Amino acid sequence: MFASKRLSKELIKMQEHLPPGISIVKSENLEEWQMDIKVLDDNPLYRDETYRLKFTFGSKYPIEPPEVQFIEVPSTESAPESKRPIPIHPHIYSNGIICLDLLSSAGWSPVQTVESVCMSIQSMLTANSRNERPPGDSDFVSYNRRRPRDINFLYDDDNV
Amino acid sequence: MSFELKERGNHLYKDGDYNGAEELYSQAILKNPREPTFFTNRALTRTKLEKWAGVEQDARMAIELYGQKSPHSLKSRWYLAQALLGLQRPQEAYEIAIDAYRASLAAKNSQTENLSKIVLRAKQAIWAAKETARLREMNLTLATVEQLVEADLKRALDDLQGQLDKGEIGETGFLEDQKALREDAERNIQNVREAFRIASNGEIRERVVPDYLVDGITFEIMHDPVIVPSGTSFDRIGIVKYVEQSGVDPITRTPMTVNDLRPNYALKAACEDFLTKNGWAVDW
Numbered sequence: 001m002f003a004s005k006r007l008s009k010e011l012i013k014m015q016e017h018l019p020p021g022i023s024i025v026k027s028e029n030l031e032e033w034q035m036d037i038k039v040l041d042d043n044p045l046y047r048d049e050t051y052r053l054k055f056t057f058g059s060k061y062p063i064e065p066p067e068v069q070f071i072e073v074p075s076t077e078s079a080p081e082s083k084r085p086i087p088i089h090p091h092i093y094s095n096g097i098i099c100l101d102l103l104s105s106a107g108w109s110p111v112q113t114v115e116s117v118c119m120s121i122q123s124m125l126t127a128n129s130r131n132e133r134p135p136g137d138s139d140f141v142s143y144n145r146r147r148p149r150d151i152n153f154l155y156d157d158d159n160v
Numbered sequence: 161m162s163f164e165l166k167e168r169g170n171h172l173y174k175d176g177d178y179n180g181a182e183e184l185y186s187q188a189i190l191k192n193p194r195e196p197t198f199f200t201n202r203a204l205t206r207t208k209l210e211k212w213a214g215v216e217q218d219a220r221m222a223i224e225l226y227g228q229k230s231p232h233s234l235k236s237r238w239y240l241a242q243a244l245l246g247l248q249r250p251q252e253a254y255e256i257a258i259d260a261y262r263a264s265l266a267a268k269n270s271q272t273e274n275l276s277k278i279v280l281r282a283k284q285a286i287w288a289a290k291e292t293a294r295l296r297e298m299n300l301t302l303a304t305v306e307q308l309v310e311a312d313l314k315r316a317l318d319d320l321q322g323q324l325d326k327g328e329i330g331e332t333g334f335l336e337d338q339k340a341l342r343e344d345a346e347r348n349i350q351n352v353r354e355a356f357r358i359a360s361n362g363e364i365r366e367r368v369v370p371d372y373l374v375d376g377i378t379f380e381i382m383h384d385p386v387i388v389p390s391g392t393s394f395d396r397i398g399i400v401k402y403v404e405q406s407g408v409d410p411i412t413r414t415p416m417t418v419n420d421l422r423p424n425y426a427l428k429a430a431c432e433d434f435l436t437k438n439g440w441a442v443d444w
Binding site: 006063 | 401
């Protein structure tokens with residue numbers, strides 16, 4: 001399959017140019033990448049914060065979607081700015097799992113890229129004003145053992 | 161029994177003992193020269209050993225035994241195209257590969273992706289040969305320097321062959337050294353060309369592939385573009401995989417099937433034209 005070739009080309013493209021607020025943290029191997037994203041407008045929920053996304057690619061990428069979720073990074077005493085929390089959002093569980101149509105097997109399209117996924121998540125945060133987690137967050141976080149793309153989220157709430 | 165010899169050959173092949181495997185397949189062929197799998201297995205083994213002349217013979221034999229029209233011959237035709245490339249006969253390799261690609265596509269054979277790749281490699285090799293001729297024609301000094309590098313390589317290769325014949329080095333070491341020598345010469349020629357290009361007063365062409373020739377799924381230059389109902393073109397290999405799995409148009413998510421794909425001949429001609437003039441784009 002063409003996963004590794006496609007990813008190395010995405011990487012070359014991103015090293016030349018990235019949209020504002022998106023940066024590459026880790027891309028040494030072609031199975032897992034980490035990206036940092038920032039919300040660029042003045043949304044008080046996300047101002048002055050940076051969030052870390054983890055991308056996991058299978059050999060069938062980009063025919064099948066990557067697994068994308070937020071990961072938490074604690075700050076250290078020597079570098080308090082290295083802290084990466086999980087953003088608050090009605091579609092983001094507190095364990096970092098994101099409920100976003102385009103990341104599901106049914107909603108994914110192979111024309112999406114790591115860059116376009118980062119931008120979609122950026123705008124999903126920008127557009128939100130609700131300071132809350134998805135309904136049933138604590139139950140989901142304690143009991144869910146499925147992988148994100150196998151979960152049947154309901155994408156009926158288009159207002160957020 | 162000849163099939164037992166083949167079985168033992170397969171074991172050696174799996175363990176990486178290609179010389180041993182080749183020997184056992186050869187014995188099997190002596191016992192039964194009508195069995196195509198003996199030839200295909202030996203062709204694959206010889207591919208590993210880069211014994212291209214042998215690969216060519218075996219592949220042609222297997223194709224004949226299977227019959228030209230049989231889909232079983234597709235893998236052998238893939239071996240054959242690789243051998244011809246190894247033997248520096250890219251035009252023949254291209255013709256074999258493009259025929260096989262079309263047949264494989266029609267038969268929905270699993271070799272399609274491999275064949276698609278070898279078609280591109282053959283095109284690149286054809287371009288490289290033409291480019292060499294063109295550059296040397298343009299600049300006689302460059303031609304002289306390149307010929308010196310090549311003569312030097314030939315001398316070193318002959319020496320190496322001599323060492324192998326006298327038993328001073330083993331087969332594995334021979335292959336490794338041979339590869340290293342070829343790569344050195346290749347690098348030298350690239351450096352010389354780069355220097356001449358820089359000295360040639362802005363005749364350096366910028367190497368950019370236009371986005372409209374690049375497939376949105378594999379991110380490679382298209383060689384068999386097809387168009388989806390919403391109007392975007394993709395290279396056949398990737399889009400077929402996606403549509404078979406998802407059943408929707410990747411841009412609009414409207415339901416569609418593989419039968420809704422149409423070839424985009426104009427774009428194909430544009431891609432071919434670009435590749436003819438810019439062979440480097442195959443590796444891009």
